[in-house]
Amino acid sequence: MSGIFDTHAHYDDEKFNEDRAALLSSLPSKGVELVMNCATNPGSIKSTLALAKEYDFIYAAIGFHPEDLIGLKLSDLETVKTLALQEPKVKAIGEIGLDYYWKEVPRETQLPFFETQIELAKALGLPVIVHDREAHEDTYALLRKHKPKGVLHCYSGSAESAKEILDNGMYIGIGGALTFKNAKKVLKVAEYVPLERILLETDAPYMAPVPCRGKRNDSSLIAHVAEKLAEIKGISTKEVIDTCNRNGRELFHIDK
Numbered sequence: 001m002s003g004i005f006d007t008h009a010h011y012d013d014e015k016f017n018e019d020r021a022a023l024l025s026s027l028p029s030k031g032v033e034l035v036m037n038c039a040t041n042p043g044s045i046k047s048t049l050a051l052a053k054e055y056d057f058i059y060a061a062i063g064f065h066p067e068d069l070i071g072l073k074l075s076d077l078e079t080v081k082t083l084a085l086q087e088p089k090v091k092a093i094g095e096i097g098l099d100y101y102w103k104e105v106p107r108e109t110q111l112p113f114f115e116t117q118i119e120l121a122k123a124l125g126l127p128v129i130v131h132d133r134e135a136h137e138d139t140y141a142l143l144r145k146h147k148p149k150g151v152l153h154c155y156s157g158s159a160e161s162a163k164e165i166l167d168n169g170m171y172i173g174i175g176g177a178l179t180f181k182n183a184k185k186v187l188k189v190a191e192y193v194p195l196e197r198i199l200l201e202t203d204a205p206y207m208a209p210v211p212c213r214g215k216r217n218d219s220s221l222i223a224h225v226a227e228k229l230a231e232i233k234g235i236s237t238k239e240v241i242d243t244c245n246r247n248g249r250e251l252f253h254i255d256k
């Protein structure tokens with residue numbers, strides 16, 4: 001299967017330390033055409049940019065993840081701004097958002113970082129890649145307020161709230177969870193959201209789809225997610241992969 005665009009991966013993660021170069025070099029031959037690597041903190045931004053420089057098919061999203069805010073100041077976002085302006089392969093601000101399941105970073109810290117990064121993305125004309133875990137209400141409130149372009153990654157809300165995301169012009173990111181046995185909610189979302197507004201993603205190394213659930217994930221495994229989505233939509237897997245590839249190119253302004 002060719003033409004896979006994985007719009008959300010973390011190849012800077014230590015789970016790839018042993019075989020990163022071998023794995024990444026093998027991806028194009030496994031049908032992977034584009035990858036958006038999402039940074040989560042200053043160190044991960046550095047590694048993400050290095051990967052984007054080394055591999056033609058890797059693009060970069062840079063930003064501070066809500067779980068990674070310990071020790072960071074809002075003024076540290078100046079570096080994100082400078083790099084986004086300077087590096088042509090930076091195509092999004094991410095991974096940013098709110099995670100209320102993660103109690104080590106208080107909400108009062110997460111909220112201003114999320115809002116400031118949305119404002120930064122808008123000022124730079126870049127889309128946002130948004131993480132929302134158990135924080136739907138506050139996440140939507142800020143998206144409603146600022147209306148950035150972007151994607152709700154690993155979407156975990158209901159079909160009803162997906163409508164609001166779509167009305168705001170954002171995309172819905174769908175990954176391995178769609179193939180899980182207990183995936184009732186995300187199945188409904190996949191039925192409801194038009195294919196033109198869906199992005200395929202892995203969140204690699206996490207969220208590997210069935211039949212690889214529990215193992216390390218990588219972009220080539222998106223084929224399993226696309227297959228499931230094709231079944232739901234009643235079209236071919238190739239059509240799903242190609243349409244989602246176009247969606248991603250459009251959102252992230254990639255015309256390679």
Ligand code: NI
Nearest residue numbers: 008038095203
């Ligand atoms: Ni992620």
